[in-house]
Amino acid sequence: MFIEERLITLFKRNCQHTLTYWSVFFSFGLCIAFLGPTILDLKCQTNSTLQEITWVFFSQQFCLLVGSSIGGAFKKTLFSALAALLLSSLVISLVFAIIPFCYNVLLLAVAMAVSGLAMGIIDTIANIQLVALYQKDSAIFLQALHFFIGFGALVSPLIADPFLSEHCSGINSTEDDAGLIHHFRHSLAAGFRSPVPLNHSEHSALITEQSSVSYAFWIMALINLPVPIAVFVLMYREKLIPFCPNGSPRLLDKDELAMETQTPETAEAPEQDAGGHGDLFSCCVNTNLRELPASFFGVHILGGIVLFMTDGIVGAYAGFAYTYAVSAPMSLHHKTAGYLPCIFWAAITGGRLMSIPLAYRFKPVYLLMISLAGVIIIVLLLLILYTSSIFLFVGTCLLGMFLSSIFPCMLAYTEDILDYQGSDKVSGCSSFPTLDVRLTFLTDQSMMELEHLQ
Numbered sequence: 001m002f003i004e005e006r007l008i009t010l011f012k013r014n015c016q017h018t019l020t021y022w023s024v025f026f027s028f029g030l031c032i033a034f035l036g037p038t039i040l041d042l043k044c045q046t047n048s049t050l051q052e053i054t055w056v057f058f059s060q061q062f063c064l065l066v067g068s069s070i071g072g073a074f075k076k077t078l079f080s081a082l083a084a085l086l087l088s089s090l091v092i093s094l095v096f097a098i099i100p101f102c103y104n105v106l107l108l109a110v111a112m113a114v115s116g117l118a119m120g121i122i123d124t125i126a127n128i129q130l131v132a133l134y135q136k137d138s139a140i141f142l143q144a145l146h147f148f149i150g151f152g153a154l155v156s157p158l159i160a161d162p163f164l165s166e167h168c169s170g171i172n173s174t175e176d177d178a179g180l181i182h183h184f185r186h187s188l189a190a191g192f193r194s195p196v197p198l199n200h201s202e203h204s205a206l207i208t209e210q211s212s213v214s215y216a217f218w219i220m221a222l223i224n225l226p227v228p229i230a231v232f233v234l235m236y237r238e239k240l241i242p243f244c245p246n247g248s249p250r251l252l253d254k255d256e257l258a259m260e261t262q263t264p265e266t267a268e269a270p271e272q273d274a275g276g277h278g279d280l281f282s283c284c285v286n287t288n289l290r291e292l293p294a295s296f297f298g299v300h301i302l303g304g305i306v307l308f309m310t311d312g313i314v315g316a317y318a319g320f321a322y323t324y325a326v327s328a329p330m331s332l333h334h335k336t337a338g339y340l341p342c343i344f345w346a347a348i349t350g351g352r353l354m355s356i357p358l359a360y361r362f363k364p365v366y367l368l369m370i371s372l373a374g375v376i377i378i379v380l381l382l383l384i385l386y387t388s389s390i391f392l393f394v395g396t397c398l399l400g401m402f403l404s405s406i407f408p409c410m411l412a413y414t415e416d417i418l419d420y421q422g423s424d425k426v427s428g429c430s431s432f433p434t435l436d437v438r439l440t441f442l443t444d445q446s447m448m449e450l451e452h453l454q
Contacts, residue, residue, distance in 0.1 A: 007137060014133050018141060020085075020234045021126040022148045027089045027227045028122050029152025029345070030220055031096075031115050032315070035060070036322045036341045037157045040334070041165050041213040048105040050323070057319050059109040060116035067120020074121065075128050079240045082231055085125055088118035090228040096221035100214030127411065139364055139412035143355045146408045150349030153318070156220060157341040163216040164338055303414050306368075310375060310406045313399075318344055321396065329387050340396055347400025355405035364413040367405055374402030 011018060035042075035057060043053045067088075074084040095115040102108040130145055131138045235241055318341055324330065325337035358367060378399045385391040 007140065010134065010137060011141075016234055016237060017133060018130065020230050021130050022145055023227045023230050024085050024089050024122050024126055025145055025148040026152040027092050027224050028119050028126075029149035029154075030156045030224055031092050031119055031152075032149070033153035033156040033318055033341060033345055034160055034217075034220065035112070036319045037160050037164060037338050038213055038216070039319075039323055040326070041163075042099075042108060044165065045100075045213075046103060046105040046108055052105050053108075054320075056105065056109050056112050060112040060119075061315060063113040063116030064120040064123075067117040067122075068124050069120070071121040071124025072128065074125055078238065079235070081125050081129055082235045082238070082240060084121050086228050086231040086235065088121045089224065089231060091115065091118040093221045093224045093228070096217045096224065099217045131411070136416070139359045139408070139416075140356055142408035142411055143352055143359045143405065146404075147349060147352035147356065150345055150352050150404060153345035154342065154349045155223070157338070157345065159219050159223075160213065160216040161335075161338045161342065163213045164334060165213065299414055299417055303410050306372070306410055307407060310372070310403055313375070313379070314348070314403055317396075317399065325389075325392065330389055330392065332389060340393065343393060344396045344400045347397045348404040351401040351404025352408070355408070359405075359409070359412065364409040364416065368409040368413055371402050371404075371406045371409065375399065375406070378402060 039053060039056075042056070043050060046053065071084070074080045092115055095111050095118075099108065099111060102111055126145065127142070130141055134141050321340045321344060322337050325332045325340055326334055330337075355367065378395055381391065382395045382399070385395070
């Protein structure tokens with residue numbers, strides 16, 4: 001068979017858990033991709049400048065870093081892990097529902113910060129739980145897990161695209177439609193700096209009335225609702241709901257039973273090994289780290305750097321590709337530019353789908369090296385051919401495909417080398433939001449300079 005019978009049996013045994021973790025990653029992807037194509041509509045909604053609205057990206061990515069860092073604290077029991085996933089996926093739907101009512105950029109930033117915290121928790125817990133389920137066989141399942149990020153991130157821009165506004169009506173009614181499209185961002189700035197308060201208020205009302213992007217957020221909130229329901233059903237099946245005290249054993253009970261059958265001498269070592277998992281930062285003071293070889297730390301540093309760079313590129317590129325395309329020197333039509341996030345996430349989705357059989361046939365290190373080389377080449381070509389709108393679309397597609405499998409391949413590769421159980425995963429998951437925060441800040445400054453130059 002194409003896939004070993006052992007892996008199929010393993011999947012059937014953990015089918016509901018695996019499908020649930022995949023579904024929460026769909027929520028993660030749905031939430032991470034919607035800001036890019038809707039940023040200019042949200043700019044109109046909040047009456048803010050481009051510099052101000054990009055702080056919304058920063059707030060989301062910063063809290064994604066925080067959520068990824070604290071997510072490991074919920075992995076101690078299956079109940080705490082699933083409860084955190086349930087609340088986080090439900091929070092994402094609530095955030096989608098309230099975004100249309102955030103008429104102030106500060107309120108929008110707070111909402112996005114809450115969603116970022118939920119996304120970080122989902123990212124860490126789902127990866128930890130899946131690796132704990134499949135151990136050495138986790139590579140193919142991690143590829144499928146990260147496929148659902150791409151799938152959710154592909155759905156999000158597709159939903160938003162029909163509702164994007166061509167321009168904000170009422171900002172400058174003396175210009176014709178072509179001028180409004182070409183000088184969209186300039187006329188926004190001019191309208192927001194209007195010295196006549198009454199006219200500014202009327203313009204804001206017109207923007208609010210004629211904006212239809214709110215429907216996109218409400219649709220995404222409804223699409224995401226089955227995810228917390230799926231997590232709740234899993235908790236019910238595992239008898240983890242407080243009003244269902246008597247039920248089947250939890251997933252980890254057989255491991256706990258094995259630990260109980262150990263002699264005191266054999267149980268002492270695992271107890272010491274688990275000493276670094278007592279709290280969020282206890283792994284940093286584990287005395288056993290002194291006995292580890294230098295290669296142990298080298299693998300962690302290398303993995304952190306790779307994730308630090310590549311997944312930071314994903315966050316920054318997906319967030320600002322649309323804004324870059326509608327600005328000079330590209331100056332693409334907003335509908336045409338709206339396809340960029342869709343193409344990017346479609347390429348990531350397709351790349352992760354293709355990586356599922358590849359992960360079964362090839363070692364993660366080979367896939368990782370090819371992907372990293374492809375990313376470096378495409379990024380350099382995008383910098384060289386920065387005025388070519390054709391290569392912008394081609395490069396976006398290729399960049400998404402090469403970036404798609406780096407994160408799961410790096411996790412599978414480090415798992416093969418180190419056989420980690422979770423605490424190492426926390427540090428790995430914390431790496432990519434860190435660069436998302438820094439790249440978002442740098443991109444924000446670049447866009448601000450571009451706006452001043454124009």
